[in-house]
Structures are given as structure tokens and as C-alpha cells.
Amino acid sequence: MTASRPTFNPARALAVRVLTRVLTGETFAAPALDAALAEARLPARDAGLATHLVYGTLRYVLLLDAALTPLLRGETPPKARALLLAGAFEKLVLGTPPHAVVSEYVNVARMARLASPALVNAVLRRVARPAETEETRYALPGWLIDVFRRAYGERAEAVLADQLQPQPLWLSLSSAGVRSLEAEGSVVEPGPQGVDRVVLARPLRESAAYRCGQAQPINPASMAVVDALGDVEGRRVLDLAGGAGVKAALLAARGARVTSVDVIARKHEAARANLKRLGLRADLLTHDLTQPLDLPPAPLVLLDAPCTGTGTLRAHPEIKLRLTPEAVEEMAALQARLLPNAAAAVAPGGVLVYSVCSVTRQEGERVLRDFLATHPEFTPEAVPGLEVPHVPAGEGVLTVPEAGLDGFFIARLRRTA
Ligand SMILES: C[S@@+](CC[C@H](N)C(=O)[O-])C[C@H]1O[C@@H](n2cnc3c(N)ncnc32)[C@H](O)[C@@H]1O
Structure with missing residues (x-):
């Protein structure tokens, strides 16, 4: 009689490979997972499992590291670390039966040659929930917990817990x-x-x-940014820092004449393909917005500025593993350079919407406060059409990142002179 060959679900090996790339900082989860799934052509159920493992593990890394660290000595190779994190996620968070977790991950380690099976066996048998601290409860570094508390006050605990849920x-x-x-x-x-x-x-x-x-695809909080421009039909709109042109497309769908500007030419290719798919058109311009724009002033200008993305942790959990307080300050300094150039492109009587998908005070409230202090020709106005939950934030609002909504700072300014 021949011994039956051990089996494992290929979704787990795929998830570990994607996690390795993301955790070593090589790439972000969404493109890495998309590419791996496209190549592997797993059945839908397994693709779903791989997705759940990648995003779930990334959401809980801080808790899982606290559980694994006491069991590991010396350097753990990146693939082994990713595999142990995924196994610990299944055992400690998903509640997969411990014997199944150990045997599946030992087999993955052996057959996909990702880690030492003996190490995986020893560690996953013993791994247990660490003592609860605020950081392990929310799987978030303390300084980021403070960012959410400052932004959302008594709603913060619910918002923090919500960041650990899968994204719809x-x-x-x-x-x-x-x-x-x-x-x-x-x-x-x-x-x-x-x-x-x-x-x-x-x-x-x-x-x-x-x-x-x-x-x-668009998050409702991101749509609230588009809605903040008001009625755009037949009007010229500058979509600054327009990226792959999602908002540009939605503005064009409402009949706006859009020029979308971004510093990265490659993003225009994605925008062009997406506009074509939607049967819409917009002008695309490559320009570095730290320099003044050479375009006729427009009645409606949107600056959806580059940001740290702290309002999108549910969808992009790797952000919380990489971000530092220093990076927040650097991003705020960049935004403070872009905003005056966006403002200069607004025609007198026109409207400027400033938005970031971040909930730090520095990138929203403070950038805007400093801008208004030196630009008396701009007056804040109420943001129209807001249906998503939101809280006041200086001269703007912060949407509340709960139930799968993103956290955006949105401000609307009128140029009076
Ligand atoms: C938040 S994303 C824009 C998302 C886009 N509005 C959408 O809805 O699809 C910010 C964009 O700012 C661009 N960016 C960063 N620095 C810039 C600069 N100096 N000048 C122009 N664009 C810049 C990035 O390339 C990125 O595409």
C-alpha cells in the first residue's frame, strides 16, 4: 500500500506568496493579489479564501506578531513569517480548528517549499492569543489609535473596531x-x-x-467628494491629482467638461482605458502640481490630493504597517505646496474642493487652516449633498469610516475675488 500524498489548498500557498511580497514592502496587496489570482485561475471559492487570508492577515498583523514573537528565535525568513502569520490568523481570528490549521500549513510549508515544516508544526501548535492591549485589540500602533480618537471622539472605538472587518x-x-x-x-x-x-x-x-x-467601483465617501462640487453639467472642471481618473470619469458621466491632471503619465493610460470602457471622455494632462498650472482658470476645481490613506485602512490594511508619523508630516508638507497651485486655477466666483482620504489632522484640517490664513480670497462653504456619516473638522468635514465607508476630509471653498 502506498502512503497517501499530503494535500493542501493552493489558496493558502498563493496567499502566503502574496503576503510575503506585501510584508517585505515590495508591492501593495491589491495589485499583488490580482496578478497572482489571474495567473493561478483558482476556482471562485479558493480565490475567495486566498483574498480573505491576505486581507485578514494584513488587518491583524500587529496582534499576530505579538502572538508569534515569543515563539520565535533569531531572524525568521520572510516566507516563513508570512506563512506563520496566515496560520496564526486562521487559528486565532477565524477560529479554524487548530489541528486543521497545523496540518494544512505544515503541508503548505513542505510542498510549496515556503518554510521548515518542523518550525511550522512547533509554532502553530503553540501559538495563542497574546495578552490584550489597546494595540493588539485594534491591531493598530498607538499613534494611529490616537489619530482616530482625535478625529472621531466618542465614535472612535466603534470606528477602530470596524477597521478590522472585511471590505464590501x-x-x-x-x-x-x-x-x-x-x-x-x-x-x-x-x-x-x-x-x-x-x-x-x-x-x-x-x-x-x-x-x-x-x-x-467607488467608495461612497469618495463619491461624496464628487458631489461636493455641486452641479457640474456643462461646466469646465479641473480634476487635479486625478490619478487613474475615477472621479474624472464620474464627473464626465454627469456632463462636465473635465481636464484631469496628474504627475504620473502612466496613470493616464489607466484613465484612458477606463474612460473608453465607460464611453466617456476627458482631457488628460501630465503636470507636477508643485509647479503653477498653465491653464485658463476654471469655475470648478477639485484637488483630491495625494495622502497617507489612513481613511482607507479596511481596504488597504498594509498602510498601517508601513506608515510613520514622519511620513504624515511629509505628506502634509506636499499637500500644502499643491493647494495654492490648485487655488490659483479657480476663476473668481468659482469653487475649490480639497479632499484627502486620510483622517490625520495634519493632512486635512491643518493644511486647510494654514492655506486660509494666507488666502483671504477663499471662504469655506458647507459641503453639499453629504449622505455619508460625517463629523466637523475645522473648516471641513471628515466622513466616518464605518460599515465599509472610507474616511475622507472634504472642504469646499468659494473664491470671492
Ligand atoms: C488620491 S490620488 C488621486 C485619486 C483620483 N482623484 C481618483 O479619484 O481616481 C492622488 C494622486 O496624486 C498624484 N500626485 C502626487 N504628487 C503629485 C504632484 N506633485 N502633482 C500632480 N499629481 C500628483 C498621484 O500620482 C496620485 O495619482
Whole structure:
């Protein structure tokens, strides 16, 4: 009789490889996972497991490291660390039966040659929840916990706990898009800012709604930034730091004549492809906004500035593993250079919307306060059309990152002279 060959689910090996790349700082989770899943062509259930393991492990790294560190001596190679973190996530957070976790990960270690099976066996058998501290409870460094407390006061504990939940998919859909997704078996639930919360029956890029340009992924808090511009139909809009042009596309869909500006030319390629898919058009301009813009002033200008992304930790949990307080200050210094150049592009009587997907005081409230102190020709106005929960933040608002919404600072200013 031959001994049966040990088996393991390939989703786990794929998740460990993706985690290794993300944890060593080589790349971000979304592109790494997309590329790995596209290559591996796993059945939908396994692709779902791999996704859950990658994002879940990243959300809990701080807790999992606290659990693993007492069991490890010396340097742990990156692949072994990623594998042990994923195993500990399944055992301590998902509640997968311990014997199943140990045997699955020992097999992954052996057959995919990712770590020493003996080490995996010894560590995953013994790993247990560490003593609870605030940092392990929220799997967040203390300085970031303070950022959330300062931003959200008594709502902060609920917001912090919420950052550990899986992120839902939000789509801006035409009515034909809703019908098409539902016909494929997806579940579509209306959400704030006209954005729907969707549980897909098949991968988004394979759905007819996406391929036919009837669906655009966007978080409702990000849509609130678009809505903050008010009525854009037939009007010229400058979309500054426009990136891959998601907001540019949504503005164009509302009939705006959009020029989207970004310093990275490669982002325009993505924007162009996306606009084509949606059957929309916008002008795309490569320019470094630390330098003045040479464009005729526009009645509506959006600066959706580069930021640290602390309002998007649910969707991008690796941010919290990399970010430092110094990086927040550096980003705020960059934003403070971009805002006056965006302001100079606003026609008299026009509107400037300043937004960042970060909840630090430095990048939102403080950048705006310092700008207003030297630009008396701009007056803050209420942000119109806000349906997502929000709290005041100086002369702007902060959307509350709960239930899958992102945290955005949004301010709307009128140029009076
Ligand atoms: C928050 S993202 C923009 C997202 C975009 N508004 C959207 O909704 O798809 C910020 C963008 O700022 C761009 N950026 C960073 N520094 C810049 C600079 N000095 N000048 C122009 N764009 C810059 C980045 O390339 C990035 O695409």
C-alpha cells in the first residue's frame, strides 16, 4: 500500500506568496493579489479564501506578531513569517480548528517549499492569543489609535473596531448595470451617495455590467467628494491629482467638461482605458502640481490630493504597517505646496474642493487652516449633498469610516475675488 500524498489548498500557498511580497514592502496587496489570482485561475471559492487570508492577515498583523514573537528565535525568513502569520490568523481570528490549521500549513510549508515544516508544526501548535492591549485589540500602533480618537471622539472605538472587518464592494451603477448584475445572480443593495453595495456572483471584470461600462467601483465617501462640487453639467472642471481618473470619469458621466491632471503619465493610460470602457471622455494632462498650472482658470476645481490613506485602512490594511508619523508630516508638507497651485486655477466666483482620504489632522484640517490664513480670497462653504456619516473638522468635514465607508476630509471653498 502506498502512503497517501499530503494535500493542501493552493489558496493558502498563493496567499502566503502574496503576503510575503506585501510584508517585505515590495508591492501593495491589491495589485499583488490580482496578478497572482489571474495567473493561478483558482476556482471562485479558493480565490475567495486566498483574498480573505491576505486581507485578514494584513488587518491583524500587529496582534499576530505579538502572538508569534515569543515563539520565535533569531531572524525568521520572510516566507516563513508570512506563512506563520496566515496560520496564526486562521487559528486565532477565524477560529479554524487548530489541528486543521497545523496540518494544512505544515503541508503548505513542505510542498510549496515556503518554510521548515518542523518550525511550522512547533509554532502553530503553540501559538495563542497574546495578552490584550489597546494595540493588539485594534491591531493598530498607538499613534494611529490616537489619530482616530482625535478625529472621531466618542465614535472612535466603534470606528477602530470596524477597521478590522472585511471590505464590501461598492459600485456606481446605471439601472441597466443593476439589472445585468442581478440577472447574473449578484446581490445589489442601494447605499449612500447613490453608490450600491454589491455581493458579486462572479469576478467583477468578468461581469457584463463592468465590461459594458455600466459599473464603476467607488467608495461612497469618495463619491461624496464628487458631489461636493455641486452641479457640474456643462461646466469646465479641473480634476487635479486625478490619478487613474475615477472621479474624472464620474464627473464626465454627469456632463462636465473635465481636464484631469496628474504627475504620473502612466496613470493616464489607466484613465484612458477606463474612460473608453465607460464611453466617456476627458482631457488628460501630465503636470507636477508643485509647479503653477498653465491653464485658463476654471469655475470648478477639485484637488483630491495625494495622502497617507489612513481613511482607507479596511481596504488597504498594509498602510498601517508601513506608515510613520514622519511620513504624515511629509505628506502634509506636499499637500500644502499643491493647494495654492490648485487655488490659483479657480476663476473668481468659482469653487475649490480639497479632499484627502486620510483622517490625520495634519493632512486635512491643518493644511486647510494654514492655506486660509494666507488666502483671504477663499471662504469655506458647507459641503453639499453629504449622505455619508460625517463629523466637523475645522473648516471641513471628515466622513466616518464605518460599515465599509472610507474616511475622507472634504472642504469646499468659494473664491470671492
Ligand atoms: C488620491 S490620488 C488621486 C485619486 C483620483 N482623484 C481618483 O479619484 O481616481 C492622488 C494622486 O496624486 C498624484 N500626485 C502626487 N504628487 C503629485 C504632484 N506633485 N502633482 C500632480 N499629481 C500628483 C498621484 O500620482 C496620485 O495619482
